Amino acid sequence: MESTLSLQSNLYPKVTPAGAYYAVSSDASSASRVLLYGLLKAAPSETISSEKLLAWADTSDINSALNLLYRLQRLEFLYGDEQVSTEDTNLSDEQxxxxxxxxxxxxxxxxxxxxxxxxxxxxxxxxxxxxxxxxxxxxxxxxxxxxxxxxxxxxxxxxxxxxxxxxxxxxxxxxxxxxxxxxxxxxxxxxxxxxxxxxxxxxxxxxxxxxxxxxxxx
Incomplete structure (x- = not known):
């Protein structure tokens, strides 16, 4: 059965505090953590697309990637934002x-x-x-x-x-x-x-x- 989910273009994917904590709170392997890892390492200027979602989720199956994205969104682990982030994540020990x-x-x-x-x-x-x-x-x-x-x-x-x-x-x-x-x-x-x-x-x-x-x- 094909997925009826689709991506909304021109959105910047943002990981929530709950999503960030889930990503780093265990070393147990899961598809959810793989996708969250990809998003946490993505550049703030990257908008979501099918190609990038496949790369972030480390899969070639767009339907499974979309369903995973939707599930994490329902868990409030991530969301899409129309505004690009301006945060600096290249921080030194002093910062x-x-x-x-x-x-x-x-x-x-x-x-x-x-x-x-x-x-x-x-x-x-x-x-x-x-x-x-x-x-x-x-x-x-x-x-x-x-x-x-x-x-x-x-x-x-x-x-x-x-x-x-x-x-x-x-x-x-x-x-x-x-x-x-x-x-x-x-x-x-x-x-x-x-x-x-x-x-x-x-x-x-x-x-x-x-x-x-x-x-x-x-």
Whole structure:
């Protein structure tokens, strides 16, 4: 049965914060992540077309690509915009803290690699940031070690770990981020707020650095 879906021309595809988080929250392979990866690495000036959609989705089947696009749109993982984005995603380590600070209600956040070395920091003192980077690496190891218990036995399909107060409010949260074959840990002090454009810009900036190393396949 042929798809009745069609593309609206002259629209710029935009990934939402929810879509960006889904893309980097796991290294599990899926067609949805492949398409989101393609969109996150696309130039802001690229409008959607059948040819580009096939490339972004890494498929030769236009019907399956259209249906996937429609499904992700219904999930509010992406949308089409008539305005081109003017955001700059070629950010240096010195520019990342401004984005990171927006993801916390107290302006504290940092990024570390899986070896515990932090390379961007907002709000934490240097000594604390060094220790948090090491702690983030250890927590990422624990999360990976106990994936079968958490996902298969407890049916918890989230990879973030946090320290909460008695009311359940987060005081420190560790978010593993998978960008290509690179694993990073986003550490947020206070209440995290990833539901904003600053998170999408951060993910795109990380893809500019590490996205070419992607090994995700359908």
């Amino acid at each position: 990342l803290p401004d984005l990171l600070a927006q993801l916390s209600n107290v302006g504290k956040a940092l990024l570390a690699d899986e070896n515990g070395l932090y390379f961007a920091n907002a709000g934490f003192h240097h000594e604390a940031a060094e220790e948090l980077g090491l702690l983030a690496s250890e927590i990422a190891g624990v999360e990976a070690k106990h994936q079968l218990l958490i996902k298969n036995n407890l049916h918890i399909h989230h990879s973030a770990w946090g320290i909460c107060d008695p009311s359940g409010q987060s005081e420190l949260t560790f978010f593993p981020l998978y960008v290509g074959t690179t694993k990073l840990i986003l550490v947020i002090g206070g209440m995290p707020d990833l539901n904003k454009e600053a998170f999408v810009t951060l993910v795109k900036a990380l893809y500019n650095r590490y996205g070419s190393r992607t090994s995700v396949t359908v």
